[in-house]
Amino acid sequence: MAAFHAVYYREASGGEPVLEYLDALDDEVAAVLSQQIDRLNLLSDETPHLPFPHTSQVDGELRELRCHYGRQLHRVLYRRSDRLLVLLHIFSKRTAKIATSDISVAQQRWDDFKARMDADPRTPPRPAGHDAP
DSSP: OOBOEEEEOOOTTSOOHHHHHHHHSOHHHHHHHHHHHHGGGGOBSSSOSOOTTTEEEEETTEEEEEEEETTEEEEEEEEEETTEEEEEEEEEOOSSSOOHHHHHHHHHHHHHHHHHHTSSOOOOOOOOSTTOO
16 A cells, blocks of 8 residues: 655745745644644555545545644645645635635646646766766
8 A cells, every 4th residue: 555645836946835834834833734734644545535524626636635723724725646645735714615716826836836747857867986977
């Protein structure tokens, strides 16, 4: 049983918006939300999703992880890419429905992720040693 692995989406500039959001929170709140995010690492082919009410489908393959700390509600939007669960967007939830703008942000980040992952294959590094140029 090969487990999935949750990773933060990384912008081309190197920023990680979900991690930056968590870092801006109070330490205790960030720790609780990080624990809830870590539950995604328990998923596998046999258990591809956490059950409702922990997660639900948002749009197509885009899913939401419902996180809370007391009365504070947060949502993490993510998608699966092979063995990775890419954490695309996080926000504080204040309404019953997810705003179209939040879904759009997640979809734009997914498109960027896929475009960079599907770009020309990287060449492996050359070996270092006495005969290396």
